Amino acid sequence: MRAARRWSVRHAAGLKAIYDACSALAPLFARPLHLLGRDRADALLAPVERLAKGALFDCRMCGTCVLSKTGMACPTNCGKEMRNGPCGGVREDGACEVDPTMRCVWIEAGEGRARIGAASGAGEILPPIDRRRTGHSTWIRVIEGEKEQGTPIGAAEPRDHERVIHSFERACVSGAFVTTVEIAPPDSADPATLIARAERFRGLVDAINITDGAGGNCHMSSAAAAAILAANDHVPVCQIAGRDRNRIAVQGDMLGAAALGVRNILCITGDDVGRGDHPQAKRVFDLDSIGLLTVARRMRDDGVFASGRRLEVAPDLFLGATANPFVPPHEDRIDNLAAKIAAGARFIQTQFCFDVARLERFMARVRDRGLDARAAIIVGVGTLSTARALTWMAHHVPGVHIPAEVIARIAVAKDQRAAGLEVLIETIAAVRAIPGVAGVHLMGHRNEDVLAEAIRRSGLTRPAPEAA
Numbered sequence: 001m002r003a004a005r006r007w008s009v010r011h012a013a014g015l016k017a018i019y020d021a022c023s024a025l026a027p028l029f030a031r032p033l034h035l036l037g038r039d040r041a042d043a044l045l046a047p048v049e050r051l052a053k054g055a056l057f058d059c060r061m062c063g064t065c066v067l068s069k070t071g072m073a074c075p076t077n078c079g080k081e082m083r084n085g086p087c088g089g090v091r092e093d094g095a096c097e098v099d100p101t102m103r104c105v106w107i108e109a110g111e112g113r114a115r116i117g118a119a120s121g122a123g124e125i126l127p128p129i130d131r132r133r134t135g136h137s138t139w140i141r142v143i144e145g146e147k148e149q150g151t152p153i154g155a156a157e158p159r160d161h162e163r164v165i166h167s168f169e170r171a172c173v174s175g176a177f178v179t180t181v182e183i184a185p186p187d188s189a190d191p192a193t194l195i196a197r198a199e200r201f202r203g204l205v206d207a208i209n210i211t212d213g214a215g216g217n218c219h220m221s222s223a224a225a226a227a228i229l230a231a232n233d234h235v236p237v238c239q240i241a242g243r244d245r246n247r248i249a250v251q252g253d254m255l256g257a258a259a260l261g262v263r264n265i266l267c268i269t270g271d272d273v274g275r276g277d278h279p280q281a282k283r284v285f286d287l288d289s290i291g292l293l294t295v296a297r298r299m300r301d302d303g304v305f306a307s308g309r310r311l312e313v314a315p316d317l318f319l320g321a322t323a324n325p326f327v328p329p330h331e332d333r334i335d336n337l338a339a340k341i342a343a344g345a346r347f348i349q350t351q352f353c354f355d356v357a358r359l360e361r362f363m364a365r366v367r368d369r370g371l372d373a374r375a376a377i378i379v380g381v382g383t384l385s386t387a388r389a390l391t392w393m394a395h396h397v398p399g400v401h402i403p404a405e406v407i408a409r410i411a412v413a414k415d416q417r418a419a420g421l422e423v424l425i426e427t428i429a430a431v432r433a434i435p436g437v438a439g440v441h442l443m444g445h446r447n448e449d450v451l452a453e454a455i456r457r458s459g460l461t462r463p464a465p466e467a468a
């Protein structure tokens with residue numbers, strides 16, 4: 001099947017021409033379809049479509065076909081069902097985060113799109129799967145005149161409207177260098193540990209990210225933890241992942257978090273469950289990060305759920321997303337960033353930066369597209385306490401790229417913790433000097449003291465921000 005997929009991508013231009021010709025002829029079958037009845041036509045056509053598209057594209061019959069927009073690479077083969085991929089976990093060799101034995105579907109999609117050229121679907125935001133259609137024929141909808149859906153990035157732009165600007169958003173648009181830090185919520189029903197972790201950063205940062213099951217591991221819910229921080233006069237960024245919840249649940253969580261004083265939401269697809277502490281869990285991935293941004297923005301700007309049902313009071317949200325400039329496919333990372341910004345992200349937090357040269361190349365392209373003027377690009381930095389821990393992370397955490405020389409420098413140091421801190425401080429200074437970078441986002445699992453010290457020694461301290 002994978003060989004068939006590769007063949008289809010290699011012949012994407014020819015297959016797209018055939019698709020266009022069939023689409024043009026499809027209305028001729030509208031009358032017979034009408035006479036036969038939709039249900040009977042579906043019962044006849046769906047098995048044929050499954051056979052034909054299965055053999056050609058390894059199609060899973062999602063019923064919301066976007067093949068002509070994805071370079072003839074079927075995105076349902078993506079382990080996270082990304083509709084606007086790639087995710088941030090693509091491995092250095094281009095293998096998939098979820099299934100390392102296969103190439104990332106979105107790398108193949110990029111190759112197919114390049115073969116198709118102008119009408120490839122790059123630069124469009126593709127809609128989430130309509131689960132009611134799974135298993136049903138897409139051909140029928142083509143006969144009925146429905147086009148494969150996609151919204152050009154320009155048309156997806158959120159409309160400007162009056163709303164209250166809270167402290168983190170103000171910091172992001174102020175032009176001052178922003179500092180955020182990430183803490184994991186505790187494995188506890190007692191908020192004391194969480195509050196103690198956050199207190200270490202009072203007066204040091206503009207906002208504190210609360211991770212949402214990072215690495216596929218279970219902790220206190222991010223919405224609850226963010227609300228606890230908000231109630232304790234911190235400024236939380238609540239991470240919401242699409243991995244564990246469908247669109248009903250994520251909208252409920254966003255609304256609930258907003259009702260509890262959380263203003264900042266980071267929309268992420270989420271790490272796969274395979275390496276977490278519940279590898280037996282079901283992967284949900286109903287919406288990817290762009291799908292999450294889209295529903296959040298509709299709730300905020302249009303006052304409606306994704307279903308169109310009206311909210312009584314719209315949530316007041318500042319929306320963000322992630323980017324990973326450090327892993328393949330490097331060319332597509334800018335398009336993916338542009339799509340996230342078009343979908344409503346106004347702050348971007350990147351994966352760990354241990355390779356400043358790679359970041360500089362990424363930022364040059366960000367500036368060329370003017371994306372740094374439209375969203376605050378906040379670069380992820382951090383350290384772990386030993387070279388061994390960094391080596392483990394480099395090999396076991398998909399999406400993290402650590403050059404061997406960085407690990408070697410820390411490995412030979414007498415005091416590895418101090419060496420790691422020095423590297424972190426140097427990285428912050430180097431990142432800060434790159435035009436277009438709006439700030440740094442410090443990460444380091446249970447390494448809060450080192451991160452706080454790095455902030456102080458880098459001169460990034462600030463007055464304690466006002467709540468929310």
Ligand code: SF4
Pocket residue numbers: 077078079080081082085086087088089090091095096097098099103104105106107
């Ligand atoms: S690496 Fe990510 S985007 Fe690519 S196929 Fe795997 S899960 Fe999907």
